[in-house]
Amino acid sequence: MRPGAVTVGAVHGAALLLGAAGLAHTLWHGVAEPGNALAFGALVALGELARRGAHPGEREPAPLAAAGALAYALLGDDAGAATTHGVLQVVAVACAGGLAGIVPHVARGHGPGLDHLARRVLTVGFAALCFQPLYNSGTVTGRLGLGAAYALFLLLVLGLTGLCDAVLAALLLRARTAYPYGPLLRDELRALLGIGSAVCATGVVMALGVGAAGLWALPVLAVPLLLTQVSLRRYEAIRTVNRQTITSLARATEIAGCTPPGHARRVAALSTAVGRELGLGGSELTVLEYAALMHDIGQLSLVDPVAGGATALLPAAEQRRIA
Structure with missing residues (x-):
């Protein structure tokens, strides 16, 4: 068994246990403050229902569910009365x-990944x-x-929880992709x-x-995060359109017969792999990938395509003009 599979299995197993x-403890001993448990459980469920599928690079596809779970983990008073x-x-x-x-997402075949669920359980347990x-x-x-x-104490606990989540996320990505752990952790911390x-x-x-106003505060405080989620999804949608535009432009040289089919994608994949090995991450890798995809776009200015797209065989002046 690969070491990465052992790591992923250990994290999933810990979350499952x-x-x-x-669940077993709560069913056996009963629910303390059922009203609070129901309200926060409904908030987590609503947050998961608001999930619309993660965009590439989106770290938390269900922010309202995550915030509700963390809020319940840090809940002390309820309208001035201590909770138990x-x-x-x-x-x-x-x-x-x-x-x-x-459940509705799973029924449509768009459920969250096991890595995300495991991280949610472990980080909420850590905060609690x-x-x-x-x-x-x-x-x-x-x-x-x-x-x-x-x-300030609550913020400190959440800071440690965020660090725990970043370590887990980078660990799972390292196990699945074999990329260097340092850049992955740096990207997660930036996120x-x-x-x-x-x-x-x-x-x-x-x-x-x-703690101050009771459960009436939950719907009021949930609205700003939902609006933030909508704004982030629009931003990610714009980034997706930009990527699709660059990919289409990169294919223009292939359609024109200037480069072999799939050349730009192969160069981009190789470049990003080398970039990860060199410790690049985040926006640096994105810029490197876009540059690799567009590196032959200047060949569209040629009257006659170069055989095999090998511009390195052209005179230096011609290479500079194409670039």
């Missing part, structure tokens, strides 16, 4: 809500483990109160500054809002 333990749910109930609610929300025992024992409220220090920061901020605000 944690989710099963949470623990780590395993947080995992159970996140799993139940997520499974309920992805960092917060719930300290809150239930009175350590957090006793030493920090419920003011600014409490909010946290995008939709990841919005998810973390919404999770903290939801936890604090429910």
Whole structure:
């Protein structure tokens, strides 16, 4: 068995065991604060229903579900009254809500990948483990109160959770692609500054809002994140159109008979593979790929195509003109 398959199996197995333990514990001991569990479970399910399929490069296709699960993991008070749910109930609610929300997508054949589900379970469990025992024992409220220090503590927990998620995501990508781990981790950490920061901020605000105003805060605070999700999808759609345009232009030299069929795609694949080995990532790889796809576009200015597209055999002055 390949080492990458062992890594992926270990991560999936850990998530499966944690989710099963949470569901079994909750079913055996009952649900603490059923109203809170139902509200946050419904929010996670709604977030999964709002998923429309990940665009290339989209890190979190269901940000509302992620924010709702993290908010429940960091929920202390409910309208001023202390809550008593623990780590395993947080995992159970996140799993139940997520499974309920992805059923329609699975029925249409567009369900989320197992890697994404495993990361969600493990990161939510990590956030709950960092917060719930300290809150239930009175350590957090006793030493920090419920003011600014409490909010900063929640942000610290979410920062550690985001780091945990980035490490897991890079680890799974490394196992599946064999690309260098460093650039993959760097890309994941950079992605946290995008939709990841919005998810973390919404999770903290939801936890604090429910603590102050009750469950009525959830629908109010969910709307901005949904609008952000729509904006990001439009941005990703524009990037997809740009990529399709560049790919079409790259094929123009093949249609004109200037280069062999598939030449631009092969050069782009080879260039990005070399770029990853050299430690490039993110936007650098995108620029390299686009440059590789378009590297022969100047041949369209030739009156007669060069045999095999080998412009290296032309005089230097002609090569500069084509470039």
